Amino acid sequence: MKSTSSNIAAARAEASTAPVDAALRERARRVVPGGMWGHLNAAALPSGYPQFFARSEGCHLWDVDGREYVDLMCSWGPILLGHHHRGVDDAYARQAALGACMNGPAPVMVELAEQLVGQIAHADWALFQKNGTDATTTCVTVARAGTGRRKILVARGAYHGAVPWCSPSLVGVTSEDRAHLIYFDYNDVESVKAAVQQAEGDLAAILVSAFRHDLGRDQEAPTLAFAQAVRAAATAADAALIVDDVRAGFRLHPGGSWETVGVRPDLSAFSKSIANGYPLAAVTGNDRFREAASKLYVTGSFWCEAPPMAAALVTQRTLVAEQAIAHMVAMGQRLRDGLATLARQSGIGLRQSGPVQMPMVLFDDDADGHKGRTFCNAALSAGAYFHPRHNMFLSAAHQPEDIDRALSAAAAGFEALARARPGH
Amino acid sequence: MKSTSSNIAAARAEASTAPVDAALRERARRVVPGGMWGHLNAAALPSGYPQFFARSEGCHLWDVDGREYVDLMCSWGPILLGHHHRGVDDAYARQAALGACMNGPAPVMVELAEQLVGQIAHADWALFQKNGTDATTTCVTVARAGTGRRKILVARGAYHGAVPWCSPSLVGVTSEDRAHLIYFDYNDVESVKAAVQQAEGDLAAILVSAFRHDLGRDQEAPTLAFAQAVRAAATAADAALIVDDVRAGFRLHPGGSWETVGVRPDLSAFSKSIANGYPLAAVTGNDRFREAASKLYVTGSFWCEAPPMAAALVTQRTLVAEQAIAHMVAMGQRLRDGLATLARQSGIGLRQSGPVQMPMVLFDDDADGHKGRTFCNAALSAGAYFHPRHNMFLSAAHQPEDIDRALSAAAAGFEALARARPGH
Incomplete structure (x- = not known):
């Protein structure tokens, strides 16, 4: 935690450059605990971030x-085709003009379930919720219902949601909430x-992230040996x-990561x-697991809200039709190559x-995250929103000129790091 | 459960009167476990229901x-001012045109928190989520964080959400999920x-519903003695x-039920x-509980989505400005009086x-719910959507002619019950 005097200094700096x-x-501090909560809390970001x-x-x-x-x-992931994608927003609006939250689902629920069953390689059925945590919790509950057993194997440090059984924080959590988790x-x-x-x-169940994307550490693709081993272990135990x-869904493969x-x-x-x-x-x-899923009682007031389902249908069809993943890969490669070149030129380990x-x-020799913050803050001032510790996301809306603009901003980040280097 | 042959008969009847x-x-049965899930599953309703x-x-x-x-x-509650309320939908659209799901909240989050703090009598702060279950789970977690204690007192049979710690079903639930619940x-x-x-x-914590609204039984307002007793017990234990x-929020009192x-x-x-x-x-x-709430890690990908917050701001302001609760009470009284008259006229205990x-x-002498289903089915055919076992909800959009139309449909329900009476 920052000291009070540096808090005040940061607040003053913020007020002069970003008065709104x-x-x-200041208003939020009065009516929201801590001023903000969760993963969108700017307190976890360098001080210049809005x-x-x-x-x-x-x-x-x-x-x-x-x-x-x-x-x-x-x-933090949701925007796959770009903000205000015309086709998606039109589909949302068309369904909203008919009906949104009603006494039952609209036909689009069936169309979307059919789309996912056709698209997701392992899927014979689908159920819909609102939060990612709803989905992971439902998976765990279906697994317990379908096996009559209790233990869930999870990877140490993996993020699977923000309720007591899986939250990265133990505040307000009891030991019983995690009694049946076993870590690998x-x-x-x-x-x-x-x-x-x-x-x-x-x-x-064995519960695994699509790939290792833990906060603040290098990402890892699943090895084939690992993926086959968890599959075999689950199969052997039924x-x-x-x-x-x-987090990764629909950015690696339309059929599931x-x-x-x-x-x-x-x-x-x-x-x-x-x-x-x-x-x-x-x-x-x-x-x-179909029968087990049919026996569960899971629900939410807005889970059958029709317009987001209409939006999902167009999002998924667009993803496939426009080969959006290949585009994101091309843009991601352009960013990665450009950042690697900038790092090499500045002699900074990236x-x-x-x-x-x-x-x-992530930067080499940056245990306290100072380099990451310095880089991101300078890049932000130069017009690109990087994150110092969490994985980032590209969308189908990113074009080469946007990546190049992000790279120009990154160059400012490397310059700030070079200026901060001992002996500079 | 119905037998297979009566399932087939019901499916045939359905296909002839409601082919779409x-x-x-039929399509849903292939791609959704059981064809539908949760509280919107029409399998829990009389067979004529869509x-x-x-x-x-x-x-x-x-x-x-x-x-x-x-x-x-x-x-099931969400529609407070009527479907497609112009003012609410316009506020949603205006915010959506600017930005919806971004890297942080929009200013409307602060305005809405200020609105609720001004409106809800006990509130010094607010946090936002997506599901009712998110809110009850967050309350329980804040209470544990703020007290350093674990036990939660809940009323037997009360509904507080649909995740393992509180779901009305035990399918997929472990005993540890409810280890610290104590019932009264x-x-x-x-x-x-x-x-x-x-x-x-x-x-x-002591967790209580605004009033007793358990499935399939007469509702009960909290007695003053009960409300004061749970308040005193919580205060005495800090x-x-x-x-x-x-369920009840914003239908009984704008400041909290x-x-x-x-x-x-x-x-x-x-x-x-x-x-x-x-x-x-x-x-x-x-x-x-402000400090405890600020220490929690609770979050969701869409919890800061701005347009629903803009919609909430207008919903709440409209509720107060147009005295919508008084209107709903007047419409509810008209419905209650009309149903009581119809019941008296038909000699059926209601x-x-x-x-x-x-x-x-609910109907007298109806342990198996047959009377309720007969009534509701006939009323549905006559154009009113009643529920046989769950409390219903009125909105500010209901006008006397809508209530009268519902009462005409109810008259058809009473006629169906009279025809089904032994000795008829």
Whole structure:
């Protein structure tokens, strides 16, 4: 935590350069605990970052003080085709003009379930929710219902949501909330075997992220050996293999992220980008777990809201028809190559990991994150919204000129790092 | 469960009178476990009820086969001012045109938090989510964080959401999910005292519904003695009194439902009607729990989506400015009086309970629910959407002629019951 005097200094600096944001933060401090909560809390970002946003278009964002940014976060994932995608927004509006939240679903729910069953390789059925956490929690509950067993194997440090059974924080959490979790290490086959042993015949599911995307560390694709090992272990125990595809879903492969390694889960959790920013989540499953899923009581007041489903249908069809993933990969490669060149030119050690369309950018010798913050702050001032510790996201709206603009901003980041170098 | 042959008979009857709905159900059965899930599953309703809806306007709904209904469910609560309320929809559209799901909230988040803090009697702050279950779960987690204690007192049979710690179903639930729940009976002060005893110094919160609205039984307002007893017990233990206002919120009192009994909670959960059908939930709290709330990590990809917040702001302002609750009470009284007259005329024992704007209609000597289903089915055919076992909801869009039309449909329901009477 910052000291009070540096808090005051930061607030003064903010007020002089971003007066609207500063005034909103001051009002928010009175009526929202801590001024903001969760993953969108700007307190976790370098001090120059805005908390409040005025508008968005394509891959561009404007904060409340009128500063424009090339957006490399895409709202932490949801924006897959760009803000205000015409086709998606039109589909939303057409359904909204008919009916949104009614006494039952609209026909579009069936169309969307059919679309996902046709598109997601392992899927025989789909269920819809609102939050990614709804989807991961539903997967775990379906697995327990379908196996009559309790233990869930999860990778240490993986993020699967923000409720007591899985939140990265233990504040307000009891030990019973996690009584049946057993931990292994991502990509460590031996640790999976040990965890299965520990479950002692009570194994309900193995829950894995699409790839390793833990906060503040290099990303890792699943090794083929690991993916095959968790599949084999789940199959041997007649337990569920669950892929948490909330973060990666629809950016790696339209058929589910593990199509890239050729391994199929029994259950998958999707959300974030499924409807290009409209609130929706989905669980897809195979026939092994269909009956269990039909016995569950899971629901929410807005889970059948029809317009986000119409938006999802067009988002998914557009993703496939326009080969949006290939475009994101091309843009991601352009960004990765450009950043690598800038790092080489400035002699600063940079690590880029994970899929290029979900960039993670970390600096060597940066245990306290100071380099990352310095870089991001300078890049932000130069007009690009990077994140210092979390993976980023590209969209189908990013064009070469946007990437080049982000690279120009990154050059300012490298200059700031070079200036801060000892002996400079 | 119905037998297979009666399922087939019902499917045939459905196909002949509602071919579009029947065809959609058939498609849904292939791609959705059980064909539908949760509280909107028409399998829990009499067989004539539609599963799928085409459109909505004001207090009217049209199913996919073109049949129109006066809507007495209001989407199970969310529709407070009527479907497609111009002012609310315009506010949603104006914010959506600027930005929806961005890298941080829009200014409207602060305006809405200020509105709720000004409007909700006990509130010093607000946090926003998507589902009612998000709000009740957050309340419980804040209470544990703020007290360092674990036990949550809940009323037997009360509904507080659909995740393992609170779901009405035990399918896929482990005993640890409910390890720290202690049960009492709503409106039974002695049972509250016994539950507090049982918590033995580990009491984090007492969680109560705004009134007793359990499925399939007469509703009960909280007695003053009960409300004061749970308040006193929570205060004595320095624990949280949580009112789950998800279902009743904004239909009884704009300042929170327990303003009607003059007792203030520490934390409240709102959702459903907060934004007239747009997906949003809120936790409000007092300063006793502000710091605890600021330490929690709770979040969701869409929790800061700005347009539903803009919709909520106008919904709440309209509710107060147009005295919408008084209007709903007048319409509810008209419905209750009319149903009582019809029941008297037909000599059929009818019980109506709870606030008139949230009607619960149950028949005497109807343990198997057959009378309720017969009544509702006939009323549905005559153009009104009643529910046989769950409380219903009125909106500000209901006008005397809509209530009278619902009463004409109810008359058909009473006639069907009279025809079915033994000895008829």
